Structures are given as C-alpha cells and as structure tokens.
Amino acid sequence: MNIEELIGVTLRQAAPLMLVAYGGLFSYHVGVINIAMEAEMLAGAFAGLTITAWTNNLLLGLLGAVISAMLIGGIFAILTEGLRAHLVTSALGLNTLTTALTRLLMWVVTGSRGAFVPQRLLSLPRLQIPIFKAVPVLQAFSGHSILVYGAWLAWVFTALWLYHTRLGLRIRAVGENPEAARAMGLSIKRIRVVAQLLCAILCGLGGAQLSLGDLRLFTSGMTAGKGFIALAAIYFGRGRPVFTTLACLLFGFFDGLQSRLQLWINVPPQLAQMIPFLTVVAVLILVSWRDVRKGARA
Amino acid sequence: MGNWKRSLISECVRVGLLLAIAFLITGLIISFTGENPFIVFKILVSAAFGSSAGIAETLSAATPLIFTGLAIAVAFRAGLFNVGVEGSLYLGAFGAAWVGFTWLHLPGWMLVFLALLFAGMAGGLWALGPGIVKVRYNVDEIVTTLMLNYVAIYFTTYLVTYIYGVPGLANAMSFPIASMARLPRLAPPSQLNLGFVFALIASFALWFVLKRTAFGYEVRMLGSNPLCVKWSGMPDKKIAVKAMFLSGFLGGIAGAVQILGIHYRFIANFSPGYGYTGIAVALLARNNPLGVIFSALLLGAIYNGESLIELMTAIPMEVPRIFEGIIIALTSAELVVQLWAWRRKGKPRESKR
C-alpha cells in the first residue's frame, strides 16, 4: 500500500470527473438535468485523441475535443430548447448515438474496431512542480498531465463564474425561477443554451483528459458511466463546487483503489470493478437520506 | 366513436414521421462513410422480411426486445425511468441458467416455469432497491439503476468465471442447462423459439393489467399526476415500488428467455444492450404494451440485418444502434409533429407525453 501511488491515482482518476462535474454545475444551476454529459465526454475523448494523432498537434486535439463536445451539447440544446424534447430521453438517445457514432467514425478514420491505440501519440505534457517533488508524500502531487491541474483551475473558474459574474447570477436566476427571469427581461432560452455550451466545453476537456491524459488510447464506450458519476457528484454537493470536488475525489479514489486492489491483493477483477459503481450508489443514498432527515417530508 | 380511430391515425402519423426522419439521418450518416444507404437498407429489408427464415429470425430478435420494452414501458407509465433493465436482464438470465443446470431431474415444463420465476424474481428484486430508495429518499433512479447495470454485468461475469463456469474458456460461460429446460424451436434452423409466444402473452397481459385492473389504474394515475395521487390517499409509494418490481421482473424474464431459448447456458456479456434498446422500443410505442410488439419487431428487424450489413458492406455493425439512438433522442421532440398536426387541423395541438 503506497500512499503516494494512491494519491497520484486518485488525482488522475478524479480529474476527468472534476472537469465534467464543473461543466455539469452550469447545467445544474440553470435548471437543466444534463444526462448528455456522458455523450459530450465521449465525443471529447474520441475527437481529442483522433485529432491529436492525425495532426500531431495537441492544441488542435484539445480544440477538437471541445468543439465536438459542443456539437453534442448544441444538438442537445436544439432538441430540448428548440424542439421541446424531453430532457432525459433525448439525452439517453444522444448517449446511444454518440457511442455508436464514435465506433463508426473510429473505423472510418482509423480502420480499428473496438479500440484505437495510436502508435506514436503526443500525450499531454506533464507538469513537474519542484516544491512538491522534493517532499516525500507531496511528490504525488507533481508530474501529472496539465489537464489534471487544469481541473483544479476549472474549479476556481467555475466557482468564480457562477457566483461572481453577471452571467452566473443570471444562470442561477433562470434555474431557480424561469418565469420570474422572463418577467425581468432575461432570455431564458439564450441563457440556458450558453450554460449548456459552457458545460460542453468542460465535458470535452474532461473526455480529452481521459483519452489523452494517461491511457493514450480510445476504446468504445470508455467513459463507462463517468458522466453519470459526475452527475452524482453534483447531487452530492447539491450544486456547491466545494462538495462537488470532494465527491469527485472520493469517487476517483475508489476508482483508483479498484485497479490497485487487483495488483496488491488477489481480488477477482470483476468484483473490484464493481466498487466504484457501488460507491456512487451508496453515496447518493446517504446524501438523500440525510436530506430527508432534515426535511422530514412524508 | 371516431375518437379512438382519429387518435390511432395521428399516432401512426407521428410514428411514421419519426421513423422517416430517423431513416433519413441514418442514411445521411451511412453515405458519409462512403456506402450507399439504399443498398444498406435493402440488405436490412431483405434480411428481415425477404425469406421465411429471415422473418423467423426477425421474430426471434424481437423477443427480448418485447420483454425489455414492456419492462421500460410499465416503469414509464408510473413516472419512473428504469434504465436498469439491462441489469435485471443479466441477473434474470443467470438465475434461469442456474435453475437450468442445478435441478436437472425435474420435468421440462416445471424447470422452465421455475427458471422463469427465478429469473423474474431476481430481476424484480434487483430493481426493487433503486425503487425503494427513490420513494423513500428521493434518490434519482436513473443514476442508481445505471450504476447497478455495471454492477450486475460484472457480478454475473464473476459468477461465471470463478464459480459456475466451465473452466478454461476465453469468454466465460456457465454449465449448460438441462436439455429438458430448453424452449422448443418453432422454425428451425432459425433461432425462433417458444419465448416469442411468451412475449406476446406478456404483452397482452400487461395491456390488460394497465387497462382493466386496479393496479394498472394506480400506475397510470401515478404517472400522470403523483401529487394528486398522494392527496387522494392512494398509496403512491407502494405503487411506485410495485411498478419498479414489475419492470425488473419483466427484464429478468427477457434474460431468461434468451438463455432458455437460444444460448442454453449463461454467457458473460451476452447482451448487446437489449435493456437499452428496450427504451427505444417503449418510446416508439408510446409506452403502449400492444404497440411494443410492433416497435420491437421493427427494431428486431433492423438488428437482425446487422451482421449481414457487416458481411456485405464495408461498414461495421453500428447502423442499427445509430438508428436506435436517433429514435430515442427524437421521440419526444414534438415540434415537427405539432407543425404537421397544425397544418392539418388549423390550430396548434397540445401534446404532453
């Protein structure tokens, strides 16, 4: 049991969750339950990796990740705002569609099925922090891909944006009482769409971290429910960025633990793999139970 | 009396429009990959309906989809999103296999009955957890059931790799079930089996339950206005939990029928996503149990042609899933349908569900 390893793996696993969750906060506060985050993340993961491999340019890759996620987010926004579609079913459909499309595109573009492992791939640059590197335990905080640190920056960015800018105030207002917002002269549709696009940008980056950050490959459905886990993190925090971060770290920890367990003890891989998902369910139940206790509603 | 006729027609128009758009977009995507969409569709149609063997395979492919479609539909009617049908399906499949290879000395019909019962109970109990925490603590059932899907898949894989599995195989599978537990094939050499008949029976049964029984009434009222149901003194929580159980039960049967009718053993990861496709089936049928039969046939036909497309064209098997995704995504987009109805009747139509 290596603490450093655990810390490192937690930070790495939590980073994509954090990015997606912060994006999801915009959606949450504007009053839209965004289940399409999974699709946006997957699109970002695919586009990020593929474009980077193709152009040998990381920046273009990240840009591609963001744009592809925004495409999905845009479709979602058109469906729900323009065509008045149901939030959940249209998102579920987009998830299925994106999974299938990425597989199709993967075959079309690279000829691979199921997994795309590029031979020579530029991966995201790693950041070494000299102060941390010197100290034993803190070593684990240095040397991660820039998007891991980017995730923490995203936390600051999101909190600042939501609570201290004019747009953030409007987003929260629209989420709380859309009718009142309209009466105050705000365009509900426009604000919702902006929030969705902001969400998509962060989800795209989260997906990019997933495929480009450590694994350096893309497999079909590699997001494996992470978009939903991020959603759970938001529920855990009830929309407060601090608690959302905490939850992401928690889930990241269990995710990392699961792979370490397979190495350290002789746990059957399938049982270990169940752990992160069970954790999410347990956390959700706990949080809701606590809320009900406070409210005492029948 | 022309009222229901009129709504039937408008439903058909709506579905037709939806399908047309889905075909259109899917076709566009296909042409983007360099293949001719019409050829692809032709392959699909000929595979599905071109021969009696094809039709039999289509019916066989529709069987699990009818069950999962019913499972999702009944949850939807109660106002719940049970995305966990896939998990119930896996547990049910394993439960049925277990009965099949454990009690080898019972008569066939009893084995089948017990297997189905076990499968249903397993699937139902799996859905019960999320249902209970939803009504008691308001835990979002979409996330919980989705998470539990992964758990179910991993768990059953574990069971069949380490405990009940035939050792030494690349893809783990269980011991075979007793030959007497196999559901008879209806049209060899196709895979069509008695399970299809069970599916039809289940569909009619659910239709009856929803329309004529007190429980069905409770479910419909709950789905339409849970607040009024509470105020009227109806036991809203019990109804919701029962509906989830029933949903999981049907999901479990879906898995069981695949094992008893086709695979004859539990194979890890055997489902290509029947539980998720069930969502498209239910939505396309507007959660009507009888309509589920038709939408399941449609999607079954499309999935049937999947491997053929793979064989005869250059593109991989993603076409059906793309189609399915579009259907699910668009099914609640009302605007297009509203425009159509508006042009015909001269005033905008208010549709809610």
Place this chain on the structure above:
Amino acid sequence: METNIPLLQVRGITKAFPGVLANDHVDLTVFSGEILGLVGENGAGKTTLMRIIYGLEHPDAGELFWKGSKVSISSPQQAMRLGIGMVHQHFQLFPSLCVTENVVLGNEPVFGPFFNRRQAYRKVAQLIEQFGFELDPKAVVRALSVGQQQKVELLKALYRRVELLILDEPTAVLTPQEVESLLKLLQELAASGIAIILISHKLREVLTVASRVAVMRKGRVVADVKPSDVTEAQLATLMVGMEVQRGSLPQEPLQEKRDKPVLVVQGLTVLNDRGRPAVNNVTFELREGEIIGLAGVEGNGQQELVEALVGVREAITGKILLNGKDITRISPSKRRRLGLAVIPGDRLKEGVVPSATVAENLITVKYRQLPYNIAGILRERNIKEFAVSAIKEYHIIAEPKTAARNLSGGNIQRLVIARELSTSPLVLIAVHPTRGLDVRSTMEVHERLMNLRARGMAILVVSTDLDELLELSDRLLVIFRGTIVGEVSPRETTPEELGLLMLGGTRGQLEKKFDK
C-alpha cells in the same frame, strides 16, 4: 395631475386563447399621476391585458400608444425600457437570492464580466431609504415575510424609474395594516407623477385610492367611472352584469347543540421542506356541524398543517384524533376510510389528474371498494354509473369520458367536491375552495358547505379570503408563523383585530404595528 396627452393609450386590443376570448377590443387610457382602478371578475381579462402591456403576451389585434406615439411592446425588456413596471399577483422572486440581486437582475451594475455587488448594494440601499421600506439589501428573500417580499417586488419597478406602475391584486396576501400602508404609498407615488393601474377585487380599497375606475367583463371594458359616482354594490353589478347578493347565506343556528369533537389536534408540530417548524405546537378542535375558518397570511403554516392532517406530510410531534381514533401515524388512504376528506388548494396540481377522465378522477378514493373493484379488476360499468350519477348530482358540465383538463375551473372544483363527498366523510378540509372561481360558482360552493354543516359535517376552511371566512365560519382561528395566535367569533371581530392577529399581535393590544 392630468396632462393632455395620455401616458398610455390602449386601442382595440384583442387577444384570444384556445376556447376563450380574453380581450375583446379593449380601449383604455391612463394619465400620468392618476391611479386607475381596474376591476372585474376572474377571467374578465384584466391580467391578460396587463401582461400585454408588460410585453409578456402579444395581442392578436389592436394598438398601444405610449406618450402619444405608437409602440409595439414585444418583451418585458422593452416595457421596462419604456418605463412600465409590474408587480405581479404571484410574486416573481428568486428565494435563494438576496434582495439586491432580485431587484437589479437584468440591469446589473457590472465590472467587466463581473457583477459589481458593492455598487448594487449601494444603489438598492439608497432606494430603500428613499421610500422608507426598512429592508436589508443583503437579506435573502426566502427569509422575508410576504409583506416584505412585496416591497422587493415594488423595488424592482422603482429601481427602473417607472412612469407606469401596474399592480395585480397586490393586497390579496396582506393584512389590513399592510394594505393601508401600501395604499398610502401608491398615493404618494401618484402624487409624484407616476401613473398607477391597480387591479383588485377589493372594491372598497379601489374606491378609496383610485381617481378613476374601469370595469372589465368578459374581455371588454364596460364602464369607466369616477369613484365618487358609484357605490361598491353598483360596481359589483357592473362586474357581473346582474344583481349580486353577497353575504346572503342562511346563517341559522343549528337546531340542536352539537358538541361532539370530531377532529382533535393536539400539540401538532410539522416541519417544512427546509426542516424548520412550519406548524408549531398547534391545538384545536373541530366539532360536529360547525365550520372553523383558519385565517392567516399565506405561508404561515396553513399548507403544512393541512398536509399533516391529510397525511401527505409527517408530523414530528403531537396527535391527530379522528372520532377519538389516533390517526397521527396512519396512511392517507386509511384516514380517508375513517372519514376524512379534503378539497386541496391547488385544483390542477393536487386536486385532479388532468389527463385522466372525469370517471377516473371520481373514483380515486373509491377504486378499491367492492362494486368498482372485484379481485383487483375494475368494473367499468359500475364506475360509469357512479360517474353519471355524480355528474348529475353536482351539476358537472362534462361526460364521464371527458378529460379533466378540459373542464373549466368551476367544473373541476365540482368534480373534486363530488369525489370527496362521495365517501360521506365526517370531516372535510377545504383549502381556498373558491379561489379563481367566478361569483356564481363561489356562491354555489358556499351554499354547499353550509348545507353540509347543517347536516352535521365538521368542516375546516383554510383561506386567505377574509370575506369568505367571515361569512362561513362559526369560529375563526388565526395562524401566524405556525402558531394559533387567536380565536375569534366572526360576528364580533373587526378587520383591524383580525389583521393584528394575522400580523402576529395579541388580542387586546392597543398599539397597531405598522410598516412604514
């Protein structure tokens, strides 16, 4: 103060919704510095007209003139830019945001992309001081009283320098003292040159402050008079189009004295959604053959109390006894079987299942019982028979197969009443039973309640309509912040006393609490 060019002129405005012509060629004129009272029954078209003026709706035909030039007001933003402000009947506030944020939203002072909070606080504080409102600009709106929340609504308009201020039923939720201070404020605003349109069904109030009164009926303006030229009764007649007799219900005392308590509430405490006590140690008794009115400003625990009585919400301490039996922990369905019935306050959300048929809605309380349900299967014929007889008995204009959402408000209420009374309950809880109903339906409901009372039913009427409560009740309880602060006899009390109690004062207090 009248100038020659009217501030706002409405000409020929017409607006139709499916099934109803809300505004039918309406003509109206408003001058600066005057208070125009706008009265009319529910559904007469007042709110629709105001929403058109405020840009929330678009007229099908007609023109609007602002200061003499033609304008087309297509959004609230535009209305606000012109100088029109609106205080809505149902507050358009954001509970989790503070007063300042609520007031400045849409016109926020900024610092780059950032919200300039400090400047916003300053500006709002200035405004609060100017009008003497006594509000904390940083206070979270959720924690404010209803009267204070209305001030926030007013601030929204005043922050934007209104020239025309529209108030839609502003006094419906205020105590008599708060009403007085509001009316005074309106007069001050008018004196400073602001034009005011006051929508209210409290004719007395309108006649007190308005310089002109316009009467709307069925989408048209049917009269435009000076308050000095009309009486309340005449106005009411114009509103309805026929003679209205109010307060003419038979108030005969019961033949025998019935003392038997049917519903006993002891020390009941109920938490609200946020975990704080909404009902605080409440005790009262409801006897056979009497109507108890529960008066109070909306949001003082009435909803939670009713929910606890019905069983939709759990009480944390206390007891509820129905006919001597402890029902505190019993499920709602069992309570109904024991004789409890309720007409919920929100017809469409709590009272019926809108997409279900009339018949399906009628049996929600009876579907488990024998003639309608045999071994779990519903007997359609018996259900239909029951529906037909209920429709006839309660004069519901519909067929058993009609979807509930297609019924008018009055018919939905009849449906709910029919359903609730079909179980022959011992206790009936009626929550705003006549809210949103026209005068005829209101009288019908009141009559029915009095009949039930005469036949021995115990009835609890929860309402914010003091006239209704004064008319119906044998005893009147006043609730404030979850506690019963007083019990009065309707025939002996005065509006001032009631108002005091509703504001939290105790009976016998000489000094009146005022909001400046």
